[in-house]
Amino acid sequence: xxxxxLIRQIEPFAxxxxxxxxxxxxDAAVTSSYAHKDVISCVDxxxxxxxxxxxxxxxxxxxYKALAVNLSDIAAMGGMPRYYIVSLAMSPDWQExxxxxxxxxxxxxxxxxxxxxIGGDTVSSQNxxxxxxxxxxxxxxxxxxxxxxxxxxxxxxxxxTLGDSRGGLELLLSRESAVPRTEQENALVGxxxxxxxxxxxxxxxxxxxxxxALNDISDxxxxxxxxxxxxxxxxxxxxxENIPVSEDATNLFGKQKGYEYALNGGEDFQLVxxxxxxxxxxxxxxxxxxxxxxxxxxxxxxxxSPQVLMQKNGERTVxxxxxxxxx
Amino acid sequence: xxxxxLIRQIEPFAxxxxxxxxxxxxDAAVTSSYAHKDVISCVDxxxxxxxxxxxxxxxxxxxYKALAVNLSDIAAMGGMPRYYIVSLAMSPDWQExxxxxxxxxxxxxxxxxxxxxIGGDTVSSQNxxxxxxxxxxxxxxxxxxxxxxxxxxxxxxxxxTLGDSRGGLELLLSRESAVPRTEQENALVGxxxxxxxxxxxxxxxxxxxxxxALNDISDxxxxxxxxxxxxxxxxxxxxxENIPVSEDATNLFGKQKGYEYALNGGEDFQLVxxxxxxxxxxxxxxxxxxxxxxxxxxxxxxxxSPQVLMQKNGERTVxxxxxxxxx
Numbered sequence: 148x149x150x151x152x153l154i155r156q157i158e159p160f161a162x163x164x165x166x167x168x169x170x171x172x173x174d175a176a177v178t179s180s181y182a183h184k185d186v187i188s189c190v191d192x193x194x195x196x197x198x199x200x201x202x203x204x205x206x207x208x209x210x211y212k213a214l215a216v217n218l219s220d221i222a223a224m225g226g227m228p229r230y231y232i233v234s235l236a237m238s239p240d241w242q243e244x245x246x247x248x249x250x251x252x253x254x255x256x257x258x259x260x261x262x263x264x265i266g267g268d269t270v271s272s273q274n275x276x277x278x279x280x281x282x283x284x285x286x287x288x289x290x291x292x293x294x295x296x297x298x299x300x301x302x303x304x305x306x307x308t309l310g311d312s313r314g315g316l317e318l319l320l321s322r323e324s325a326v327p328r329t330e331q332e333n334a335l336v337g338x339x340x341x342x343x344x345x346x347x348x349x350x351x352x353x354x355x356x357x358x359x360a361l362n363d364i365s366d367x368x369x370x371x372x373x374x375x376x377x378x379x380x381x382x383x384x385x386x387x388e389n390i391p392v393s394e395d396a397t398n399l400f401g402k403q404k405g406y407e408y409a410l411n412g413g414e415d416f417q418l419v420x421x422x423x424x425x426x427x428x429x430x431x432x433x434x435x436x437x438x439x440x441x442x443x444x445x446x447x448x449x450x451x452s453p454q455v456l457m458q459k460n461g462e463r464t465v466x467x468x469x470x471x472x473x474x
Numbered sequence: 475x476x477x478x479x480l481i482r483q484i485e486p487f488a489x490x491x492x493x494x495x496x497x498x499x500x501d502a503a504v505t506s507s508y509a510h511k512d513v514i515s516c517v518d519x520x521x522x523x524x525x526x527x528x529x530x531x532x533x534x535x536x537x538y539k540a541l542a543v544n545l546s547d548i549a550a551m552g553g554m555p556r557y558y559i560v561s562l563a564m565s566p567d568w569q570e571x572x573x574x575x576x577x578x579x580x581x582x583x584x585x586x587x588x589x590x591x592i593g594g595d596t597v598s599s600q601n602x603x604x605x606x607x608x609x610x611x612x613x614x615x616x617x618x619x620x621x622x623x624x625x626x627x628x629x630x631x632x633x634x635t636l637g638d639s640r641g642g643l644e645l646l647l648s649r650e651s652a653v654p655r656t657e658q659e660n661a662l663v664g665x666x667x668x669x670x671x672x673x674x675x676x677x678x679x680x681x682x683x684x685x686x687a688l689n690d691i692s693d694x695x696x697x698x699x700x701x702x703x704x705x706x707x708x709x710x711x712x713x714x715e716n717i718p719v720s721e722d723a724t725n726l727f728g729k730q731k732g733y734e735y736a737l738n739g740g741e742d743f744q745l746v747x748x749x750x751x752x753x754x755x756x757x758x759x760x761x762x763x764x765x766x767x768x769x770x771x772x773x774x775x776x777x778x779s780p781q782v783l784m785q786k787n788g789e790r791t792v793x794x795x796x797x798x799x800x801x
Contacts, residue, residue, distance in 0.1 A: 168512060169618055172705070174550040174690060175516035175611075177618045182509035185495060189502035189593060190517075190608050192561040196600040223501040234519040234606050266516060273523040274601035279561050281517050281608045284502070291496055291504045363501060378499070 153269055156247055160254040161264040167230070176265035178230060178283070185291070187226040187284040191216045195275035203319040206245050208340040209278060210252030216365060217282040218260065218344035219416040223363035224293075225353030226286040228346065231257065232266035234279040241276055249278065260346060290353055292420070297360035297379035301421035301447040304431070305391065306348055307440055309368055310405055313412025314396035315339030331395045342416040348439050349418065355430055361420040367411040369455065371419050373468040376453040383421075385445035385466070387459040411469040421447050480596055483574055487581040488591040494557070503592035505557060505610070512618070514553040514611040518543045522602035530646040533572050535667040536605060537579030543692060544609040545587065545671035546743040550690035551620075552680030553613040555673065558584065559593035561606040568603055576605065587673060617680055619747070624687035624706035628748035628774040631758070632718065633675055634767055636695055637732055640739025641723035642666030658722045669743040675766050676745065682757055688747040694738040696782065698746050700795040703780040710748075712772035712793070714786040738796040748774050 154171055161170045169177035180186065193199060193213050204212065214231060221228045233253065235246065246269070257264065262282075315335035318328070328336065345363070352359050360379055362371045368390070376383045390409055397405030422430055427443065434441045445458075457466045481498055488497045496504035507513065520526060520540050531539065541558060548555045560580065562573065573596070584591065589609075642662035645655070655663065672690070679686050687706055689698045695717070703710045717736055724732030749757055754770065761768045772785075784793045 168616065169551075169620065173618075173621050174547040174688075175514045175553065175609075177551065177553075177613065178513045178515070179615075180507035180509070180511055180513045180612075182507070184507055186505045186507045186513060186610070187502045188505070188515075188557075188559060188608070188610060190559045190561045190595055190606070192563050192595060192597050192604075192606060194563050194597060194599045194604075197563075197598045220501040224496070224504065226502065226504075230515075232515060232517045232608070234517045236519050236521050236524075236604055236606075268517055268519060270519050270521060271524045272521045272602075272604065275599075277519075277521075277563055277599065277604050277606075279517070279519060279563075279604075279606040281515070281559070282502075283513070283515060283610075285507075286504065288506075289495065291500075293496065294500050361501075 153246065154267065157250050157264065157267055160250060164263055167263055167265055170265050171267055176232065178265065183288055184285040185288050187221055187224055187286055188281065189217055189220040190279060190281045191220065192277060192279040194277045203316065204340055206248035207252030207255065210249035211256050211341050213278040213280045214253045214256050215342050215344050215416065217280050218346060219363040219365065221282055221284045222345045222349035223361050223418055224286060224291045225349045225361065226284040226291065228260055228262050228282050228284040230263050230265045230283045232281040234268045236270050236272035236277040238272050238274050292353060292359050292361040294360055294362050294375050294378035296358050297375050297381050297421040297447050299381065299447055299450050300424055302424050302427040302443050303383055303385065303421050303445040303447065304441050305368065305417055305419045305444050306345055307417040308391045308393045309415050309417060310393040310396040310408030310412050311335050311338040312342060312414040313408035314393055314400060317400065331398060335395050339414065342414060344416055345418045347437060348434060351433055351437060352420065355433065357422055357426045357430065359420050359422050361418055364415045364417045364419055365413060367413045367469060368419060369410045369466050370468050372455045375419065375421065376455050380453055381450050382448045382454040383445060384448050384456040384458055384463065387457055389442060389444045391442045480570065480573065481594065484577050484591065484594055487577060491590050494590055494592055497592045498594055503559065505592065510615055511612040512615050514548055514551055514613055515608065516544055516547040517606060517608045518547065519604060519606040521604045530643065531667055533575035534579030534582065537576035538583050538668050540605040540607045541580045541583050542669050542671050542743065544607050545673060546690040546692065548609055548611045549672045549676035550688050550745055551613060551618045552676045552688065553611040553618065555587055555589050555609050555611040557590050557592045557610045559608040560591065561595045563597050563599035563604040565599050565601050565603065619680055619686050619688040621687055621689050621702050621705035623685050624702050624708050624748040624774050626708065626774055626777050627751055629751050629754040629770050630710055630712065630748050630772040630774065631768050632695065632744055632746045632771050633672055634744040635718045635720045636742050636744060637720040637723040637735030637739050638662050638665040639669060639741040640735035641720060641727060644727065658725060662722050666741065669741060671743055672745045674764060675761060678760055678764060679747065682760065684749055684753045684757065686747050686749050688745055691742045691744045691746055692740060694740045694796060695746060696737045696793050697795050699782045702746065702748065703782050707780055708777050709775045709781040709783065710772060711775050711783040711785055711790065714784055716769060716771045718769045
């Protein structure tokens with residue numbers, strides 16, 4: 148496939164917008180900037196055989212997810228995504244129609260958030276498919292929610308439930324897709340294949356004006372909480388009984404596995420953060436009003452050498468920074 | 475290698491700068507924006523076995539080139555590069571020290587242009603190394619130099635000489651690196667391994683305030699001139715005797731090969747563009763003053779159905795949009 152033909156096919160995904168001065172089809176994209184906003188940018192790459200297999204993700208899911216992981220990063224800063232640029236490296240066994248289907252999956256998610264494709268690059272690879280997505284977003288000046296903002300006395304909170312995505316992955320890896328799934332199983336598989344980036348929650352937290360530390364859960368709760376502890380130089384203590392473990396995962400895989408998936412399963416793309424105790428009730432009810440579940444799962448205990456502890460039945464142990472390692 | 479360890483090692487490349495509010499180490503980067511500027515963004519990916527082999531590029535050259543191809547895109551818009559974000563996908567046979575050496579190569583080029591690393595992502599791949607670089611830059615509002623600006627009566631110009639990079643690649647592919655090279659051979663190999671993005675020329679052309687169509691030569695003169703013709707919907711006629719074919723390539727590979735490399739060799743990363751005849755002398759001498767060679771190689775003949783012709787001894791033929799295809 149010639150790159151130029153692909154550009155023509157994906158052009159419909161690059162909607163006209165007054166802030167896009169040059170979109171796909173020139174050397175680089177040109178977009179407006181505003182003096183009262185900062186630019187947020189991030190890139191994430193997913194590789195065939197490592198982050199997905201053709202058996203675990205439909206083609207359109209590959210596109211959806213490659214964009215979703217980036218939107219999750221933008222959400223974790225409290226920002227609004229605006230544009231995306233795609234770089235695809237693909238081996239000769241990938242067909243034009245398959246690549247278009249991947250773009251369609253991205254476009255479905257992009258439309259939901261009003262995000263515009265401003266650039267696309269397609270190159271050959273020797274083996275497999277690699278999708279690298281860059282997302283540009285914006286945030287009011289100096290309002291980004293950083294990992295380094297946790298302070299002693301803060302509540303630690305997390306959104307949604309944890310472990311669903313890993314539960315879904317286990318189902319996908321352990322069974323033929325022809326075997327019919329229960330509703331519960333489908334729910335987990337759906338979360339793995341099409342995770343919902345927490346843009347609305349990121350916005351709500353930023354709008355609150357509170358000092359909030361924030362991180363998205365791409366690798367697992369343990370690993371992301373460690374990142375908060377290290378960036379803020381604090382000790383964080385989590386309470387095992389308050390972690391919102393996926394009920395579906397617990398039902399299907401048992402309590403122990405469910406808990407493991409929640410702690411180290413990864414790819415839930417929920418947000419974990421901290422906020423001062425006094426602000427917590429307001430934050431929690433504001434989220435509830437928008438249909439977003441926030442759970443208090445621990446507290447920031449002291450500043451000093453970074454650490455993450457897990458409390459269970461009054462006993463505390465240091466938790467390992469495990470996280471799901473792709474292969 | 476744990477990603478976190480890599481981040482610590484590359485942090486020295488992420489210089490402090492007042493416009494970088496959040497650099498590497500959080501979910502996304504946050505940079506200042508200015509109301510009188512537009513944001514320019516582009517991404518390019520290079521893959522092991524396709525765009526380079528360990529035998530054709532040193533480790534630091536891989537990094538240098540992955541960044542350089544993006545800077546060339548920014549140059550072709552008349553923009554100034556400011557920041558870069560790196561996404562690496564690597565198979566287990568790549569070592570930490572090798573990855574650092576790649577970053578060092580990027581850093582060498584970045585320092586030259588005062589560009590700052592604001593994000594880095596490292597993932598596993600099943601096979602080989604893939605380096606995807608995103609560059610963010612800026613340009614005064616509505617001043618970008620587009621491919622679509624060519625008009626009837628324009629002079630077509632090109633910078634530097636063409637075919638050097640392909641000559642260098644041929645030398646690298648055909649010989650053991652242990653065989654000593656002549657100075658002439660080294661010059662070609664150097665241009666292939668460390669092409670110089672034409673940032674200064676892009677700036678000069680933008681500063682001129684003239685209407686200028688511009689494109690960078692990543693695939694080859696034929697293919698890039700076709701892009702100008704199609705984007706501007708014009709017929710372009712090039713004159714064979716005026717194309718600045720690499721003398722070194724001609725000396726080493728003969729006149730015919732030298733010409734082929736110039737037309738379809740690719741990766742010269744020179745700029746090809748068009749400007750009104752009346753402005754050409756000023757543009758050419760302004761470039762000369764900065765030590766940049768610009769050659770007039772043809773003209774824009776008429777608006778209408780896009781075409782690229784080559785004139786030789788009074789005869790004209792349509793040139794094929796060939797370009798070097800990586801494998």
